[in-house]
Amino acid sequence: MRKVVFGKPGAFFDLFERRPGQIKTNMHYCPGCGHGILHKLIAEALSDLDMQKDTIMVWPVGCSVFGYYYFDAPGISVPHGRAPAVATGIVRSRPDFNVVCYQGDGDLAAIGLNELIQAANRGENITVLFVNNATYGMTGGQMAPTTLPGQKTQTSPYGRSIENEGYPMKICEMVSALDSPVYVERVALSTPAHIRKARAALRKAFSYTKEKKGFSLVEFLSACPVNLKMSAEESDKWIQEKMIAHFPLGIYKDVGADRNPKTPATPEYDKAIVKDILYPQDDELGAGAVPADDFIFKIKCAGFGGQGILSMGLMIAEAAHQQGFQVTWLPSYGPEMRGGTANCSVVVSSRKIPSPIVEKADLMIIFSQLAMDKFKNGMEDGGTMIYDENNVVSLGEKPANCRIIGMNASEIAKNLGDARIANTLMLGAMSVFMRRISRSSFLKAIRKSFARKEKVLDINLRAFGEGEKTISKAVAEKI
Amino acid sequence: MPEEKEMRILLKGNDAVIYGALLASCDCFFGYPITPASEIAHSAALLFPKLGRVFLQAESEIAAINMVFGAAAAGRIAMTASSGLGISLKQECVSYMATSEMPGVIVDVMRGGPGLGNIGPEQGDYNQVVKGGGHGNYKCIVLAPDSPQEMCDFTYLAFDLAEKYRTPVYVLSDGVIGQMLESVKLPPPREKRQSPEWSLTGPGRANYVTSIFLDHDDLESVNIKLQRKYSEIAANEQSCESFMTDGAEIVLVAYGISARIAKNAVSNLRRDGVKAGLLRPTTLFPFPVREISLAAEKASHLVSVELSNGQMIDDIRLAISCRRPVHLCSRMGGNMPSETEIESFCRKILRGGAA
Numbered sequence: 001m002r003k004v005v006f007g008k009p010g011a012f013f014d015l016f017e018r019r020p021g022q023i024k025t026n027m028h029y030c031p032g033c034g035h036g037i038l039h040k041l042i043a044e045a046l047s048d049l050d051m052q053k054d055t056i057m058v059w060p061v062g063c064s065v066f067g068y069y070y071f072d073a074p075g076i077s078v079p080h081g082r083a084p085a086v087a088t089g090i091v092r093s094r095p096d097f098n099v100v101c102y103q104g105d106g107d108l109a110a111i112g113l114n115e116l117i118q119a120a121n122r123g124e125n126i127t128v129l130f131v132n133n134a135t136y137g138m139t140g141g142q143m144a145p146t147t148l149p150g151q152k153t154q155t156s157p158y159g160r161s162i163e164n165e166g167y168p169m170k171i172c173e174m175v176s177a178l179d180s181p182v183y184v185e186r187v188a189l190s191t192p193a194h195i196r197k198a199r200a201a202l203r204k205a206f207s208y209t210k211e212k213k214g215f216s217l218v219e220f221l222s223a224c225p226v227n228l229k230m231s232a233e234e235s236d237k238w239i240q241e242k243m244i245a246h247f248p249l250g251i252y253k254d255v256g257a258d259r260n261p262k263t264p265a266t267p268e269y270d271k272a273i274v275k276d277i278l279y280p281q282d283d284e285l286g287a288g289a290v291p292a293d294d295f296i297f298k299i300k301c302a303g304f305g306g307q308g309i310l311s312m313g314l315m316i317a318e319a320a321h322q323q324g325f326q327v328t329w330l331p332s333y334g335p336e337m338r339g340g341t342a343n344c345s346v347v348v349s350s351r352k353i354p355s356p357i358v359e360k361a362d363l364m365i366i367f368s369q370l371a372m373d374k375f376k377n378g379m380e381d382g383g384t385m386i387y388d389e390n391n392v393v394s395l396g397e398k399p400a401n402c403r404i405i406g407m408n409a410s411e412i413a414k415n416l417g418d419a420r421i422a423n424t425l426m427l428g429a430m431s432v433f434m435r436r437i438s439r440s441s442f443l444k445a446i447r448k449s450f451a452r453k454e455k456v457l458d459i460n461l462r463a464f465g466e467g468e469k470t471i472s473k474a475v476a477e478k479i
Numbered sequence: 480m481p482e483e484k485e486m487r488i489l490l491k492g493n494d495a496v497i498y499g500a501l502l503a504s505c506d507c508f509f510g511y512p513i514t515p516a517s518e519i520a521h522s523a524a525l526l527f528p529k530l531g532r533v534f535l536q537a538e539s540e541i542a543a544i545n546m547v548f549g550a551a552a553a554g555r556i557a558m559t560a561s562s563g564l565g566i567s568l569k570q571e572c573v574s575y576m577a578t579s580e581m582p583g584v585i586v587d588v589m590r591g592g593p594g595l596g597n598i599g600p601e602q603g604d605y606n607q608v609v610k611g612g613g614h615g616n617y618k619c620i621v622l623a624p625d626s627p628q629e630m631c632d633f634t635y636l637a638f639d640l641a642e643k644y645r646t647p648v649y650v651l652s653d654g655v656i657g658q659m660l661e662s663v664k665l666p667p668p669r670e671k672r673q674s675p676e677w678s679l680t681g682p683g684r685a686n687y688v689t690s691i692f693l694d695h696d697d698l699e700s701v702n703i704k705l706q707r708k709y710s711e712i713a714a715n716e717q718s719c720e721s722f723m724t725d726g727a728e729i730v731l732v733a734y735g736i737s738a739r740i741a742k743n744a745v746s747n748l749r750r751d752g753v754k755a756g757l758l759r760p761t762t763l764f765p766f767p768v769r770e771i772s773l774a775a776e777k778a779s780h781l782v783s784v785e786l787s788n789g790q791m792i793d794d795i796r797l798a799i800s801c802r803r804p805v806h807l808c809s810r811m812g813g814n815m816p817s818e819t820e821i822e823s824f825c826r827k828i829l830r831g832g833a834a
Binding site for chain 1: 488501507529547549550557658662670684685686736743819
């Protein structure tokens with residue numbers, strides 16, 4: 001038979017040096033409180049399972065906020081309810097460590113319920129130890145989500161009313177309903193027999209964490225004699241007789257045997273590999289220097305969402321970049337993904353561009369009646385506007401001192417075989433008025449834009465050529 | 480590999496953030512969707528896993544920053560990105576991070592407010608980001624980019640500052656700078672960051688992280704230590720771009736998109752013989768007090784051009800101890816002043832009109 005050695009568990013400090021003040025040998029908990037029992041179970045388990053060297057304890061806001069005073073293990077005090085989120089940050093960045101959250105019922109089941117449920121649902125490789133004593137202890141005995149019906153607290157002085165506050169929150173039942181968690185059990189700290197079960201449950205959870213199996217939750221029904229206004233014995237009896245009736249003990253879920261250990265990726269910092277992934281490919285680079293003159297050209301493209309207005313602007317920007325110009329592209333960004341208004345501003349210059357905002361456009365491309373009405377007065381003197389005759393019914397009062405050219409872009413696009421290429425057609429048309437950017441730069445931009453849509457590249461290249469031709473003809477006819 | 484001088488690519492400001500972060504050897508990104516900052520998370524989702532680094536979409540703004548806190552405590556450096564109302568939600572944890580001296584990077588792409596506001600560009604987060612924002616006596620370093628290039632560079636720099644001063648660092652941007660596309664020259668990849676000695680994964684088991692100090696003297700000591708750090712930051716890290724300020728009679732002060740519009744206005748005014756100049760703070764905490772104070776020696780008027788209700792203007796007045804009149808040229812709600820608006824505002828002031 002194994003010899004039983006009585007003594008302090010190895011994971012407790014001999015002296016609680018982290019605790020300020022004179023008292024270095026005692027815990028700050030009240031007589032009869034469940035935290036002391038659970039702390040001892042944890043300290044024993046950390047030693048026995050050889051987890052002390054690589055386990056981080058995450059401490060809540062509540063009576064156990066000072067848990068790190070006692071454990072010879074790294075600890076962190078975190079915002080109220082957020083332990084599972086902080087634990088996620090720890091375990092995702094250092095998956096080689098074991099992470100244990102220690103939370104009370106206010107912290108876990110009220111303010112931090114979302115963090116708990118979401119971490120459980122992601123299957124984070126952590127253990128959450130949930131101390132349910134049916135009250136807010138540290139703040140002085142207010143009602144918790146787990147306060148029993150009829151139980152009197154500072155904020156339920158007439159007893160918790162089902163009508164007003166609903167039934168106690170059943171955390172194990174909720175968490176075990178999810179697919180991801182590995183292990184969920186509810187135990188009690190009210191009798192030696194229950195404590196033995198609690199000890200086993202805790203060790204099972206820790207083992208799963210150590211084996212990287214995923215998320216474990218153990219709920220401990222625990223006494224708070226001071227706030228229950230009972231003796232320690234009465235409190236334990238109250239758990240036995242009242243609490244367990246509302247919170248049935250037992251294993252709610254245990255699928256650890258079926259789960260493979262998690263295998264997180266290894267982060268890469270090798271400079272050559274980082275460059276390879278992030279640095280631009282040859283076709284993303286601009287061609288180089290352009291003459292450092294005062295050239296600046298402002299373009300506005302406008303229509304409705306789905307007409308390819310923004311991507312048209314991007315192609316102009318890319319072509320200018322390829323040519324070696326400085327360029328800015330700024331989209332209007334709306335909550336409407338499709339069908340709403342869309343416009344973008346493009347500024348091309350041989351120097352650094354101060355403002356990306358186009359107040360007066362040298363060139364304007366208009367694809368809808370709404371856009372025409374909204375932007376037609378934003379033309380620079382001597383500027384050019386090209387509009388889609390198929391989508392603009394009326395010009396209204398023409399802006400003065402500028403050239404306005406209509407083009408049946410949508411119709412030509414349809415005849416070419418695809419209404420969606422109207423934007424590339426317009427790009428071809430507008431390129432005629434932007435001779436500082438070569439035809440080959442525009443074609444390169446189109447190729448890049450459709451690099452992942454090979455099927456439609458040809459028709460877009462044709463549309464570009466058709467746009468150039470149509471507009472040249474229109475201009476010639478007018479002259 | 481092409482020559483360095485050619486290494487420019489077109490990037491959106493929001494995408495450039497992630498290039499800066501990865502090249503700075505950021506370990507983890509924890510995000511939550513919000514317009515107009517979402518592309519930062521999109522880019523992170525695409526690129527972090529390619530380098531085996533951690534990308535996780537959190538369940539909330541609050542969870543995202545708490546994950547950043549956790550990673551920092553574990554000796555890794557992480558970031559998150561959001562906008563306005565999302566930043567408000569993060570403030571409690573930022574206060575914890577500042578107090579327990581945990582590094583991290585937060586990008587705020589400001590949108591219209593208050594309330595749910597809209598998704599247009601605004602600069603109404605100035606106070607909540609530059610002045611601490613959460614509870615208690617803390618501040619964060621705040622960098623203010625005005626281009627995709629600076630979105631990349633300042634994010635890159637933010638990690639070094641966060642690590643150096645053990646503090647959260649903000650990159651404070653706006654909808655326009657986040658959404659706009661411009662060419663960017665990428666910085667060189669940085670070495671892998673070593674896990675610091677103070678981290679929870681540090682040597683032995685001695686380290687712990689906390690921000691609760693029940694003893695008043697203990698907490699006061701923590702506060703004093705923090706204030707010393709902020710003084711050191713204020714002495715070392717002020718940064719400001721000066722544009723046409725030589726002999727300027729009227730000096731505009733603006734950051735982010737406001738500064739880019741103001742540059743056009745200043746150029747136009749100079750062309751017409753009006754002696755205008757622009758100071759563009761690129762750090763908001765620390766505020767570039769030295770340069771602004773110097774400019775006020777010569778200028779007769781200062782103008783705060785901001786997309787907010789007069790938030791930065793307070794810092795300008797403090798910087799110059801109210802020695803000169805400081806006027807507010809502002810738009811709100813997602814609107815921006817046109818360059819002509821700014822020009823006429825300045826002309827009116829110089830004619831002796833009220834601001």
